[in-house]
Amino acid sequence: xxxxxxxxxxxxxxxxxxxxxxxxxxxxxxxxxxxxxxxxxxxxxxxxxxxxxxxxxxxxxxxxxxxxxxxxxxxxxxxxxxxxxxxxxxxxxxxxxxxxxxxxxxxxxxxxxxxxxxxxxxxxxxxxxxxxxxxxxxxxxxxxxxxxxxxxxxxxxxxxxxxxxxxxxxxxxxxxxxxxxxxxxxxxxxxxxxxxxxxxxxxxxxxxxxxxxxxxxxxxxxxxxxxxxxxxxxxxxxxxxxxxxxxxxxxxxxxxxx
Amino acid sequence: xxxxxxxxxxxxxxxxxxxxxxxxxxxxxxxxxxxxxxxxxxxxxxxxxxxxxxxxxxxxxxxxxxxxxxxxxxxxxxxxxxxxxxxxxxxxxxxxxxxxxxxxxxxxxxxxxxxxxxxxxxxxxxxxxxxxxxxxxxxxxxxxxxxxxxxxxxxxxxxxxxxxxxxxxxxxxxxxxxxxxxxxxxxxxxxxxx
Numbered sequence: 451x452x453x454x455x456x457x458x459x460x461x462x463x464x465x466x467x468x469x470x471x472x473x474x475x476x477x478x479x480x481x482x483x484x485x486x487x488x489x490x491x492x493x494x495x496x497x498x499x500x501x502x503x504x505x506x507x508x509x510x511x512x513x514x515x516x517x518x519x520x521x522x523x524x525x526x527x528x529x530x531x532x533x534x535x536x537x538x539x540x541x542x543x544x545x546x547x548x549x550x551x552x553x554x555x556x557x558x559x560x561x562x563x564x565x566x567x568x569x570x571x572x573x574x575x576x577x578x579x580x581x582x583x584x585x586x587x588x589x590x591x592x593x594x595x596x597x598x599x600x601x602x603x604x605x606x607x608x609x610x611x612x613x614x615x616x617x618x619x620x621x622x623x624x625x626x627x628x629x630x631x632x633x634x635x636x637x638x639x640x641x642x643x644x645x646x647x648x649x650x651x652x653x654x655x656x657x658x659x660x661x662x663x664x665x666x667x668x669x670x671x672x673x674x675x676x677x678x679x680x681x682x683x684x685x686x687x688x689x690x691x692x693x694x695x696x697x698x699x700x701x702x703x704x705x706x707x708x
Numbered sequence: 709x710x711x712x713x714x715x716x717x718x719x720x721x722x723x724x725x726x727x728x729x730x731x732x733x734x735x736x737x738x739x740x741x742x743x744x745x746x747x748x749x750x751x752x753x754x755x756x757x758x759x760x761x762x763x764x765x766x767x768x769x770x771x772x773x774x775x776x777x778x779x780x781x782x783x784x785x786x787x788x789x790x791x792x793x794x795x796x797x798x799x800x801x802x803x804x805x806x807x808x809x810x811x812x813x814x815x816x817x818x819x820x821x822x823x824x825x826x827x828x829x830x831x832x833x834x835x836x837x838x839x840x841x842x843x844x845x846x847x848x849x850x851x852x853x854x855x856x857x858x859x860x861x862x863x864x865x866x867x868x869x870x871x872x873x874x875x876x877x878x879x880x881x882x883x884x885x886x887x888x889x890x891x892x893x894x895x896x897x898x899x900x901x902x
Contacts, residue, residue, distance in 0.1 A: 467833070467835060467870050467872045468830055468831075468833035468834045468835060468838075468872055469835055516780075516831065517831060519780060528829075529829035529830065531893055532825060532826075532828075532829045532889065532892060532893060533826070533829070533842070535892045535893050535895050536822055536825060536826075536842075536892060537845065538895065539892070539895050541814060541815060541818040541846060542804075542814060542818075543895060544817075544818040544821045544822060544892070545804060545807075545814045545817040545818045545821065546804065547821060547888060547891035547892055547895065548817050548818070548820065548821030548824075548883075548888060549801055549802055549803060549804060549807060549817065550801050550887065550888075550891060551801070551883055551884040551885075551887035551888040551891065552801055552802065552882055552883055552884075553771070553773065553797040553798045553799065553800075553801065553882055553883075553884065554797060554798050554802070554810075554882050555739055555740070555773075555795045555796070555797050555878065555881055555882055556732065556770060556795075556796045556797060556798065557732065557733070557734050557739040557796075558732045558733050558734075559733070559734060560733070
């Protein structure tokens with residue numbers, strides 16, 4: 451019983467792969483096979499096979515519909531006529547026909563003067579390999595112990611979980627902008643010291659990627675805004691948004707001066 | 709009023725420049741930019757910006773072209789336009805001499821033309837063995853396999869794990885399918901009619 455359904459499924463799949471034409475399939479015959487086997491289904495496997503046959507048959511119908519649409523379009527030419535024409539043409543004539551309908555894509559790969567200048571700057575600041583790979587001077591030190599409080603004080607252990615930290619940060623954003631409000635990126639991350647500014651930018655990236663806030667970047671005006679999200683959506687099932695934020699020291703210095 | 713107009717014009721010129729950078733330079737693995745990316749970068753009037761750019765590059769024999777994932781779309785909706793991929797392509801065509809200088813042998817061009825025409829006649833899909841059989845009518849067997857692999861690598865043709873070939877992104881972007889089919893079918897018609 452199942453082998454008949456399986457052969458019907460494989461027949462339908464031949465249409466999907468272009469091995470046979472959509473109208474080579476006799477819809478009434480395939481439907482008849484499915485209908486014949488339906489009352490005899492006794493287990494889940496049988497139902498799955500039945501459903502699969504129906505799904506494949508519906509795909510055939512879809513292909514038949516596309517076939518009719520294609521045949522009624524101006525693009526349609528009888529495949530036999532087309533292949534006969536191709537057989538009559540010599541290679542030069544076929545190439546000519548192709549070239550008359552070919553508009554190749556134009557693309558450029560070029561390094562800009564700015565990228566070059568930045569790369570040179572990077573190269574200049576790069577420490578030579580023999581200096582970077584110098585043997586580390588290791589001194590033997592006595593191991594010691596520290597209390598939990600000392601570890602907290604040194605900043606080695608966070609006093610609260612990361613999620614709580616983000617929520618606290620999100621609340622601060624809400625207080626400064628109002629619910630659903632907007633603030634300029636630098637006004638939001640900017641702090642008295644560069645270290646604190648980097649820390650706030652770091653948390654902002656996580657706040658945005660975890661759904662606590664949104665970011666809007668206007669390329670024309672070169673402005674970035676942080677938008678408070680009234681309802682945070684830290685859904686672990688949802689994919690996280692990856693966000694790249696620049697915290698340029700010069701920009702921070704200018705922001706401080708202004 | 710005049711100052712405001714100048715400002716608008718300047719903003720528009722800047723948008724056209726942005727469009728040039730987006731469309732000419734390869735930003736992803738594949739060339740071209742999706743409509744929604746252009747909208748995001750150029751604003752809601754992105755289609756007008758593309759029209760202006762198209763006019764400006766016309767004297768250079770270039771044009772802004774779009775290709776849909778579904779080849780049969782005739783009157784696209786706004787959503788389909790945003791999903792389409794936009795490219796800069798040659799407005800005119802190249803002759804055999806020029807094609808040779810950009811690395812195409814006449815056999816390679818003819819092989820691609822036959823593969824594309826055959827796939828179009830099969831509604832865009834056919835088993836690789838069938839395409840190979842058609843090409844083997846005029847090309848040696850070793851060359852057929854080599855050429856098909858090359859067309860796949862260049863993005864003109866695609867093949868799935870079942871060995872079914874289809875027209876890939878570059879064919880949709882670069883080849884005027886209707887014109888190709890018309891030229892093939894109409895070959896020798898004029899002489900016969902005369």
